[in-house]
Amino acid sequence: MRYLPLTDEDRKEMLGVVGVKDINGLFADVPNQALLKAPVDLPSRQGEMEVERIMAEMAAKNLNTSTSPSFLGGGAYRHHIPATVDYMIQRGEFLTAYTPYQPEVSQGTLQVLFEFQTQVAMLTGMEVANASMYDGATSTAEAVMMANRVTRRERAVIAGGLHPHYREVTETHAKYLGFEIVSPAPKAGGDDVAELISLIDDKTSCVVVQTPDVFGNLHDLTKIAEAAHEKGALLIAVNTEIVSLGLVEAPGNQGADIVACEGQSLGNPLGFGGPYVGLFATNPKYVRQMPGRVCGETKDVEGKRGWVLTLSTREQHIRREKATSNICTNSGLCALAFSIHASLLGDEGIKRLARTNHAYACELADMLAKVDGVEVLNKTFFNEFTVKLSKPAAEVVEKLAGKGILGGIPLSRLFPGNSDFTNMMIVAVTETNTPKDMQALTTALKEIL
Amino acid sequence: MADMSQGRTNVPVAGSQQPGTATISGSKGLEFDEPLIFEMGEEGRTGVDINPVEISNERLGGLARKENVGLPGLSEPQIVRHYTRLSQKNYGIDSGFYPLGSCTMKHNPRINEKIARMQGLGDLHPLQPQSTVQGALELIDTLAHWLKTLTNMPAVAMSPAAGAHGELCGMMAIAAAITARGENRTRVLVPESAHGTNPATAAACGFTVDSIPANDKGRVDIAAFKAKLGPDVAGIMLTNPNTCGLFENDIIEIADAIHEAGGYFYCDGANLNAICGRVRPGDLGIDCMHINLHKTFSTPHGGGGPGAGPTVLSEALAPFAPVPYVIHDGNAFKLVEDANESDGVPFGRLKGYHGQMGMFTRALAFMMSHGSDGLMQASGDAVLNANYLRASLGDTLSVSFDGLCMHEVLFDDRFLKDTDVSTLDFAKAMIDEGFHPMTMYFPLVVHGALLMEPTESESKETLDLYIKTVRGLADKAKAGDAEFFHSAPRHTPRRRLDETAAARSPVLRWKPETNE
Known part of the structure; x- marks a missing residue:
């Protein structure tokens, strides 16, 4: 098998060092009735050419967006991805590295994350951002849970124009954590701001508004932000088309406290819905309640500037059941693609x-x-x-x-x-x-x- | 896997700037001193050519952005050089041996990258009419078939985006099943050797966490486990093989006991790579298990993701699987996205769209390349490589638990007793030798853990060099040369970084006013 370097000779010699007769002998701790004697009923190994052919046959059954006129959006957009982006993310040092827990040999990934966090903060008009979430929907749900922690309240007001998948993911978490969601009916012509504001009271943890909303309408967030803040609630602004922020006012400049976005539009292909990259930005005062990994600046023993993952006392590997989120793996490589595309654009x-x-x-x-x-x-x-x-x-x-x-x-x-x-x-x-x-x-x- | 330092901060020790190595530019040969991208931009430069357009009848409703974003302007060659130089400061599997225990750093075949980018796969929109994506749905269904066959489980939820997300899927299904039975069970049992994601996930589903101790063989203390069972127990979250690299040999008894108590068995599949194609978790009595496609089936880790965590489910939990999922109705593949259209009672939705398709494509290509025979051989080689390290290093380092290990081997820091060298120091010295360090300080059940996972991708020659290096460093530590370890690494783009300072006053972004 082309991916396996051990030869039969190696195996024999190594088994001798270990002191067992054969490979099966290594699995002595497995209850005997559960140990398979023969491979499961699936096809046997195949060469590159054969595998590529099978996959190409499945690909050919689809109508692709590269050769057909396509006007599909709904939170996933076909943009031109400069060739440089896909070339750079396939450099093995980026592609095949783990999460940068050993900073001395991960300064590349870490500097990228620091630059990514800065770009996300700039685009959204916020002060800080994390190192990415799975996608826009999970980013939005995490934003609501964070607002609940910050305000110690358990009722989220969600505008009707939020992408239904984002709402459903948030509702799923609400069901298990016992928080409440109130929401006006969706309107294709755009949310009724007065109606939305009327739902905010002193039990409201946050108001979630997407702009442009799922129907495409743009919303002025400033009045909603004022109304939310007056009642001690946070404004969560959601954006599913990050390119819009090159032309439309940033949510951070309209009073948003947390901004949750889908970042796919920069650097990442449609890919039938994933993997994408969730963006998450907020104010520094809330940073210790933020979910996900964060990269920070520091110095090494020689006084040189460098980067490390930081504020990890919020995270599951330290805090276990008291963590701000259970997220571990995020969207590192998609964040890199986003960042390179943003750098190329300027x-x-x-x-x-x-x-x-x-x-x-x-x-x-x-x-x-x-x-x-x-x-x-x-x-x-x-x-x-x-x-x-x-x-x-x-x-x-x-x-x-x-x-x-x-x-x-x-x-x-x-x-x-x-x-x-x-x-x-x-x-x-x-x-x-x-x-x-x-x-x-x-x-x-x-x-x- | 989760953490490499378990909260231990990396505090720099007084390091000596090596005399005579300073350069005028700040770079040293192939090691470049690369500024932040924000420090190198100039107005008037761009890396893309987009012609300006006139907007005849703008529809922004007075919401045009007033200020510039602030992104620097750079040309394409500058961008290529910037990211090339940054990449050179990273260690990847492509660079060398990466025995990071619990993380499964195996070879990432490039054919998988090529296939994921294929026209008709990489460029499909998730909300195209289903009639136009039959091939994509077939691919998801094919992968689901492989996963179900390899685990001998009847159902699989494909949408979870990563391992921890799959845990969420499994635990939410368990909670839904308990609610459907009209019961209220609030406690989840989690061994103390578990990944941090396990207790965090249980808490995210509204459960309380009750920790089970390990016995002196590194396995679940079965008496302690049974003593904790009760009518309020929702289930157990157990990693198998566990994070000590050991197969839980009482697993069938554990499964029987939890079922008898009315609870469910969540198996954390992070270490499926040890047994894939040789042991089917469904034969061990589990109810659900996530499968990290980025571990067992080698989709690239990408510096921290993306992953994918499809979650297999038993008959008891299958009706609660989240939307969406793929079925075949006899004529065509169909994506069930609306819970009301489902035959079951889905607990909800976990992410936008249908799952990590790009990872599905890569994982399926990896599985098809191996075949059922190759997967069996791969898990065998992975376990052989780990046991070869155990047998070859056992007399020099201190093995935590006697007997055979699975795909990874756990050592603790007894061999460093009285040397003034810590696990961290030892790991940093490995970096200078050209190896990525092993996982440190995890699992928590032994002192100063060093967890090594070689995977099946490594040749005997690589393992032998690694063994020789580890032995040499252990001898050096025991000989009393602590200073050598305290000042490691020396041959890296940056030396030890001050993590305490980074956390104390966090600088999380570049800002023009403070950095100019």
Whole structure:
């Protein structure tokens, strides 16, 4: 087997040193009835070429976003990833390293994390960030649990525009930890701020608002932040399209206390939903209640600047059942990809990228608004908006797929059972969409509707 | 695995700057002094070319960002050099032997990277119509079949994002099953040798944690365990092979006892790599177990993730599996995302979308490459390598528990008694010798633990050099040269770092005003 260096000769010699007769002899502590005598019923070993062929056959059965016009968003966006990103993250020293617990031989990963934390803080307009979470949904749930700890309260107010997966993950934790979630009904036209504020009281630990929300609407957070702070609650701002922050006001500048984001848009491919990278940023005063790993600056014995993982007394490997979270492995390599992409963009690049996304989305919204049977519902958006169709959106999306176009996400997929949304879909546009793509979607919709 | 220092801070000792080695630039040959990216940017530089666009009819509703983000401007060649230089300050499996116990640092085949990036796999959107992703759902279903067959378990939840996330999945399923029985059980038994994630997970599910002591053979003290059973016990979380690198030989008795008491058996699958293809955990009476694809099935650790933690479930727990999951309805694969559409009673959702697809692809490629025969051979070699270290180092170091070990071998610091050299010092000296240190101070059941896991990826030649090095260093320590150890490492980009200072006044980001 090509991955196993021991030869039969080695094995024989080593077994002699150990003092057992054969490999099975090494498993003497296993109850005999549980020790298999022959391999399980699965295929035998195969070469690279054969494995690649099997996988390619499965890949060929899918409609891919590289060759089909795609307008899918809903928290996962197809952006152009510069070749440098994927080349750099495959350097073995990054790819095959463990969590940087031995700082003297991990300064590369650690410096990357320090730079990543700084970039996340800058983008979100917050003071500090951690070294990443699994994804945006788990980051949001962890933010709510952190707000409960900080305020010692157990009721979260969640806006209707939060991505349903993010809400469901938070609800799952709520069920086990016994905290409460109150929430107005989702509205495709955007959350009703007055209604949201009316739900905040002195038992509220936090208010969770996504902007742009799952329907694409942008929200001014300042009033919600004021209302939350007045009652002693925290504002958690959620962002699922981090590129928007190159053009849209940062949540940190609108009074957010915790910002939870999906960072996939920078550096990370769609990959059928994972692995992605959760971003988590907050104020320094809450840092000891923050979940996840953090990298900090220090000096070595020669006085040289260096980096280490720090504040680990919050974490499970030290605090065990009293830890702020059970998270251990996070999204290190995805954070690296994010960070390299952000470095390549720089201030000018992120601004231009965001402007391109917005400009293209505006263009498509205007094109679709002219199609009979299509109504664009958003007054505001960044690169994604909701359209109301004259037919059920799930059927329309299937027909579009039949024409080789991934036209949008029917809201019935994200809000099953909600009949208000049957005819609606969300449409996302990024810099990867060409005028030809947009024309193809417009023409196809004219034919279908 | 979790921690390398268990809270012991790494306090620098007075180190001597070696005379005559200073350079003008700060770099030393191939060892570059690399500033932070924020310290090297210039306005007007960029690493991507994006043409400016006009926005005809903007829809930002007055919410345009007022200030710049603050990201530095750099060209592509500067970026490539920056990250190349940073990578050179890291130790990876590709660089050398990485015997980090409990972490399973085995070879990461590059074919897996290639396949994960394939068109039609790497570029699929998670919310495409299901009719357009039948191949992707087939891949998930195929991996699920391999995992179920290797463990002899009837069901698997694929969505957990990492080992600790899989623990959460299993313990939430257990809690849901207990609630469904109309019972209230609040206590979870966790051996003191467990990973920190186990008690943290139990607490995150609303359970209280009750610690079980180990016996003098490094296994669960079965009498103490049985004494703790009661009507309020929800289950046990047991790692097998355990974190001492030993197979819990009473495991079937433990399973029977916990079931008889009305509880469930959570098996932490972090060490599945020791027995994969040779022992099926389902034959041992477990109810659930997470599988770290980034350990046993070699998806890259990536400097701290991403991982993936699919969790196998018994018949009793399967109905409570979280959404989404893949089924085949006779005609096509289907992703069940809505709990109301489920035949079971899902306890909820654990993450966005459907799981760590990129890790699934890599893990399945790894499994198919090995085949059932190769996986059996791999676990055999992993255990042989660990026992070879045990047998070859047993007389020099102090083995914590007699007898055969599984995939890793545990030593403690008795061999360093009266030398003024600590486990930490010894590990740092290994770095200077070109090896990644073993896991230190974990598990907590022995004093000054040194846990070594060679994996099946290492050749006998590598192990022999490692053995020679460890023996040499142990002799040096016993000969009284403590200062040599206190000042290690000497040949690294940075020497010992002050972790106490880092925690006391945390600097967690770069800032222009303080760093310029």
